[in-house]
Amino acid sequence: MRLVIADCAAHYTGRLSAHLPLARRLVVVKADGSVLLHSDGGSYKPLNWMSPPCTLVVSEPDDDEAAAGLTAVWDVQHTKSDDHLRIEIYEVVLDTTADLGIDPGLVKEGVEAHLQALLAEQIELLGPGHTLVRREYMTAIGPVDILARDPRGGSVAIEIKRRGEIDGVEQLTRYLDLLNRDPLIAPVRGVFAAQQIKPQARVLATDRGIECLVLDYDAMRGVDDVDARLF
Amino acid sequence: MRLVIADCAAHYTGRLSAHLPLARRLVVVKADGSVLLHSDGGSYKPLNWMSPPCTLVVSEPDDDEAAAGLTAVWDVQHTKSDDHLRIEIYEVVLDTTADLGIDPGLVKEGVEAHLQALLAEQIELLGPGHTLVRREYMTAIGPVDILARDPRGGSVAIEIKRRGEIDGVEQLTRYLDLLNRDPLIAPVRGVFAAQQIKPQARVLATDRGIECLVLDYDAMRGVDDVDARLF
DNA sequence: CATTGCATGTCGTCG
DNA sequence: CGACGACGTGCAATG
Incomplete structure (x- = not known):
């Protein structure tokens, strides 16, 4: 250098x-x-x-x-x-x-993948009786972050962001359009989950019948720690 | 520093x-x-x-x-x-x-704003007889890059990107939905203009009845230079 | 190799 | 000051 x-x-x-x-x-x-x-x-x-x-x-x-x-x-x-x-x-x-040599690189923790894992474990944050179908549910236009089932057996598609903005709602909308064309799993509800949801994104989501869910990362991590300690 | x-x-x-x-x-x-x-x-x-x-x-x-x-x-x-x-x-x-002092900062040319200005000047690239209504036409959800009028008096909303991708089509779609609710200017055609349009964006735009227009920046700038020389 | 979606994005602009 | 869109975005994962 x-x-x-x-x-x-x-x-x-x-x-x-x-x-x-x-x-x-x-x-x-x-x-x-x-x-x-x-x-x-x-x-x-x-x-x-x-x-x-x-x-x-x-x-x-x-x-x-x-x-x-x-x-x-x-x-x-x-x-x-x-x-x-x-x-x-x-x-x-x-x-x-100066000669710096090769850097071992940055080690990260706590990104969106972790939020997704936590919500998959704590799927009842959607409401009592919800169950996980699978994470990264593949569709023709990309993977839905989480696919779940509500207490009455209906499907729920969840899009997760750290910060929920309009493009995330658009993305989820495309997934819902596609999934709802498949008579085997339609009708599919949409849930937009994020640590923080911007007002415009919330308005757009609500207007499209998509539910918003604010995630408390620290609380979810805390529950995870408690689980880990108990079992 | x-x-x-x-x-x-x-x-x-x-x-x-x-x-x-x-x-x-x-x-x-x-x-x-x-x-x-x-x-x-x-x-x-x-x-x-x-x-x-x-x-x-x-x-x-x-x-x-x-x-x-x-x-x-x-x-x-x-x-x-x-x-x-x-x-x-x-x-x-x-x-x-070392003491560096305050930097005068970077001077830029050739970004999206320039493309927008050039297309506003050369609005007939949309086809003969088109006229400019105005740039940055404000709506409740943000400004439409260019609003124009076609030869038959119909309105045309134009979204400009350097690189045309799906989110640009989504953005234009939101504007069109909104504008078409206004009986004073409806119906409004949509044109998605970019230096390069990705295949997926073109498919989505076409599916929604939005026209795609590929812009040749160098050619447009050339015409602009010629204009500048002539007048 | 092209596409997609994330980022401790950063940065301007406008309400 | 907050929200939103552009960026020479860069970057990794993935088909």
Whole structure:
């Protein structure tokens, strides 16, 4: 990894065109040739960047450029597309290189998959007498997160999100349309389950006869722990 | 901006829990206190990070930790939520600070807004005799990209995407449902316009009686340049 | 390899 | 300040 702090300007052409005026920035060149241009604010997203696979070519400025203060021109070319990033380097404040080796990577816990597992275990959160049919119930247009059966034997399709927004309701609606065409399992109720449900999503769901269920992740995890302790 | 290259481990708790095993990494601390942990690969997204606003507290390791090789513990606490990132610093290879100042920011061209402007100017791409009613036609559920009128006086609602996928068709469908409830402008035709339209989106649109229009950005820009030259 | 759906998404914009 | 849609979205899992 090479770290450079320098006054620089940049031009990107690819899916769009963009320009970055002259200013002092951090330039990171990773081992795979990818490049990040960071300012001293914003968030983790760089002002501009080039994703791997790509190649970096450093060249000397021509006479006019040198007269304007350029000390180097970096051309970063994406290997598989015509995306291109040109960085004009002016005064360099820091230029250092370090060998980092391969990273073991991030270990995650607590994503949507976990919510789905918990709700499958605690399917009676839908109401007493509900039973699990199966998780990831396959249909022609993709898997329904959970398919369940209500106390009267009717089918229930459940879509789970961490945060429930309109596109989740649309997704569930497509599943319901499809499932309700199958006379073997129709009629199918829909349940939209999420840790938080946005008002517009709730309105749309209600308008379509889809039930909303707010999930309390901590409480569900707590029940799970208690179960684990008892058995 | 402070740059540190060090052997480190990290734990994040917030919207999820995650752990980063000991390895050599780049740690960037920005002026607003935000922190990025980068490995020497991947992409522009850090392995782990904390977004502003947040505060960084550096503390000494306790005896056990010091015996294990820790030289410092960094606790990054988000100011408005309970997101927390703890970084355990072991051997430090580089530790440098630079003042970058405020960045003038990125200047963009060629996004969806530009496509919309071009199609508004070149509305006859829909077919001869079409006229523009207005861009960003407001409805209760959001703005329709373009509202136009066909040669026979009927209304046309246009949704524009760079890449046309299913959710764009869903969005246009919601607008059409709403607009067609208004007797003053009903019936309203739908046109789904994009530089590229995915097969599934085309099938769904066609099934719903929505017309698909593939936009050639370069050609449209070319026409625009010619116009600009002529007038 | 193309498609799909998630993300600690981030980021602007508008009400 | 919250909600919503766009993004050079990136990214992994899957058919």
